[in-house]
Structures are given as structure tokens and as C-alpha cells.
Amino acid sequence: MAGSSPELPIVVLDALMPTAQRLVVNRRGSMVWEVESHRGHYAVKVGYPIEATADWPAQPWTALAPAREGAVLHRLGFDDFAYGEWERGTWNFQPWHEGPDLYQVWEPCRRRDPPIEPHAAVALGCVEALAELHAKGWAHGDVQPAHFIIGPDRTHLIDLALAHGRHVPEGYDFPFRGCLVHYEAPEIARSVLATGVAESTQEADIYALGATLLISATGWRAVEYPDDAPRALQRRAVAEGKRRHVKAPGALGELIDAMLSHAPEDRPTIYEVGKALS
Ligand SMILES: Nc1ncnc2c1ncn2[C@@H]1O[C@H](COP(=O)(O)OP(=O)(O)O)[C@@H](O)[C@H]1O
Ligand SMILES: [Mg+2]
Numbered sequence: 682m683a684g685s686s687p688e689l690p691i692v693v694l695d696a697l698m699p700t701a702q703r704l705v706v707n708r709r710g711s712m713v714w715e716v717e718s719h720r721g722h723y724a725v726k727v728g729y730p731i732e733a734t735a736d737w738p739a740q741p742w743t744a745l746a747p748a749r750e751g752a753v754l755h756r757l758g759f760d761d762f763a764y765g766e767w768e769r770g771t772w773n774f775q776p777w778h779e780g781p782d783l784y785q786v787w788e789p790c791r792r793r794d795p796p797i798e799p800h801a802a803v804a805l806g807c808v809e810a811l812a813e814l815h816a817k818g819w820a821h822g823d824v825q826p827a828h829f830i831i832g833p834d835r836t837h838l839i840d841l842a843l844a845h846g847r848h849v850p851e852g853y854d855f856p857f858r859g860c861l862v863h864y865e866a867p868e869i870a871r872s873v874l875a876t877g878v879a880e881s882t883q884e885a886d887i888y889a890l891g892a893t894l895l896i897s898a899t900g901w902r903a904v905e906y907p908d909d910a911p912r913a914l915q916r917r918a919v920a921e922g923k924r925r926h927v928k929a930p931g932a933l934g935e936l937i938d939a940m941l942s943h944a945p946e947d948r949p950t951i952y953e954v955g956k957a958l959s
Contacts (some may be wrong), residue, residue: 687712690767693725697718697774710743710770715777722777724839726750726856728767744770745785746842749853756848757817771853772826783807784826787897794901795818798931805892805958808861812951814838815883819846822881823860825891826897840878841949846880857881862915867943870919884945885909887954900928903941932957 687707689699699715704722705925714725730838734738748771751764760902783803790799807829814821820845821828830837857880859865859873866888872879892903906918906927923942927936936957942948949957 689714689725690727690735690772691718692765692767693727693772693774694949696765697723697725706832707828708742711746714862716774723774724777725772725774727772736811739902745853745855747771747773749855750775750840750842750844750850752849752853753819753844756846757819757841758935773845773955778830778832778839780832781833781896782827783831783893786868789883791898791900796930798899798929798933801933803831803836804933805955806831807838807894808882808951808955808958810838811886812834812955814841814844815886815951819844820881820883821886821889822857823864824886824893825861825864826893826919829854829893833918843881855938860889861914862919863896863904864892864913865919866945867922868945874913874916874920882945883951884948887948888942888945890954891937891948891949894933895929895941898926898933898937899929901925903927 687704689702696720697716699716699718703715705713710729710731712727714776716723716725728744728747730744731740748764748766751762751773754762754775762773762775764771787799788799810829811821811824821838821841824842824926827899828838828840830839836887845857856878856950859869860879866885869885870877895901897901903925905923906915913959917958922943929937936954940954
């Protein structure tokens with residue numbers, strides 16, 4: 682995309698015939714657009730490969746991510762979406778979910794000193810969204826504050842590109858290489874360090890949800906490492922479980938600690954988390 686301003690692929694324009702469009706993000710091989718059309722209001726995701734740089738190897742799989750997510754949406758039984766290919770990679774569109782994300786919603790709580798206890802109802806909405814996925818036999822793989830959209834009627838868990846559970850067409854599949862290190866469970870970090878890939882699990886989702894709730898409620902990451910540390914060093918700190926001594930206020934604090942348990946089998950299931958919150 683260097684030099685020119687990004688445009689929606691022709692196939693997507695043909696499919697949706699937008700009446701209005703806005704580029705939401707363009708980073709790391711992925712563009713997201715908000716599109717209005719006579720068909721409805723959609724998020725359009727467009728993937729392209731990341732070329733190699735001096736300090737970054739090429740990442741061809743970012744081109745496949747939107748189609749992989751489309752295949753997951755299909756497997757999950759959603760209907761108002763589509764996906765396909767364009768010259769540089771793949772694309773999908775899916776319903777646009779209006780609303781702030783979890784990090785935005787809890788900002789007023791964490792800006793107080795000390796932070797005040799956030800509403801359990803919002804946390805419960807996030808838990809319900811993840812529970813729905815787990816009940817269908819899937820792990821999300823990329824749970825983070827920006828992926829929970831707190832809508833007026835319900836909370837949506839977005840970005841299913843890294844979800845694992847049932848079969849995904851081989852042509853669009855790629856191995857799980859971990860997620861944002863802040864939310865990565867120790868066993869995932871350890872596996873990525875050792876082999877470059879990992880197995881995405883529901884237990885790792887629980888850890889990621891704990892880290893997500895913690896940072897949203899307090900502004901602090903679960904694990905201690907410098908902001909500018911190289912990613913491998915951050916992963917080592919996570920793998921070693923260098924837990925920062927910070928606790929979310931109220932009952933949430935204990936629950937998050939349990940979710941951040943080092944051993945996956947010590948973490949509560951999503952149903953237990955839901956029960957504890959309600
Ligand atoms: N269905 C959706 N509804 C509303 N906003 C969305 C939707 N999908 C993506 N977004 C917005 O685009 C951002 C990036 O989308 P995401 O699915 O996380 O893709 P990626 O991580 O590959 O860039 C999200 O954080 C959110 O702001
Ligand atoms: Mg994302």
C-alpha cells in the first residue's frame with residue numbers, strides 16, 4: 682500500500698456497493714473498513730502479505746486471515762457475512778457492531794487513584810460472549826480488550842481469525858503463532874519461543890481474559906517487562922510467570938488472579954467465571 686491511499690478491492694465494492702465507507706485501521710497486513718450500503722452496515726476486513734524488513738521476517742499468512750475468519754464464521758453458523766479473494770490476499774465482510782470496546786468503557790474506573798471497581802455487568806457481557814464460543818467447541822486465540830465491543834444489547838467478541846476448534850479449509854489455514862504478548866498464557870509463550878507455534882486452547886483464552894480484565898480495570902499489564910523490550914524477552918517473562926503485583930479492585934481481583942494461574946488446569950472454566958460474576 683506504500684505511497685497510495687488504500688482502497689477497497691473491486692470485488693468488495695461489487696458485492697456491497699457502498700454508500701459510505703471509512704478506513705478504520707490499516708496495520709500489520711490488515712485493513713478494516715466501516716461500510717454502509719443498501720444491504721446493511723458492515724465491517725470489511727482486507728488482508729495482504731507483510732513483506733520482510735531488516736528486523737521482521739515476511740508474514741504471508743496475514744493475507745489469509747480474513748478468509749480464515751470467514752470460514753470460522755461459517756462453521757459457527759453465522760449467516761450475514763461473506764468472504765473471498767482479491768489480488769493481494771483475502772477479504773471478508775461481517776455485521777458492524779456499534780459501541781466502545783472494553784478498554785474504553787472502563788477508562789473512567791482506571792483513571793481514578795486508586796482505581797474504582799468497574800461494573801460486573803460489563804465483565805459478565807464479555808464472559809458470555811466468550812462462553813458462547815467455548816460452548817461451540819472453539820478457542821478464540823486472540824482475546825484482548827479491543828476485541829470486546831460493548832453494544833447496547835449485547836457484547837460482541839470480534840476477530841475470529843485465529844480461532845481454533847473445527848475444520849478450516851486448508852487453503853486458508855495457517856498455524857497459530859501466539860497473540861499479543863500482554864495476553865499470552867505462559868504455556869503459549871513457552872511453545873512459541875521453543876517452536877514458533879502453539880496450540881490455541883480454551884484455558885489460554887481464560888488467561889487472556891484475565892489479563893484483559895486486569896489491564897482494562899487497572900491500566901496495568903499482568904506480567905512485568907519493559908515496554909520497549911524485544912518480543913522474545915517479553916515472551917520469556919510471560920513464560921516464567923513474572924506476575925506483576927497488581928490486583929483489580931473488588932471481587933474481580935480474586936477472580937482475575939485465578940484466571941491468571943500459571944498452570945492451565947488451575948484456571949476456572951468460562952462457566953465458572955460467569956458463575957462467580959453473577
Ligand atoms: N464487526 C466489527 N464491528 C465493529 N468494529 C469492528 C468490527 N471488526 C473490526 N472492527 C474494528 O476494527 C479493529 C480491528 O479489527 P480486528 O478484527 O481486530 O482485525 P485485525 O486485528 O486483524 O486488525 C477492531 O479493533 C475494531 O475497532
Ligand atoms: Mg484484532
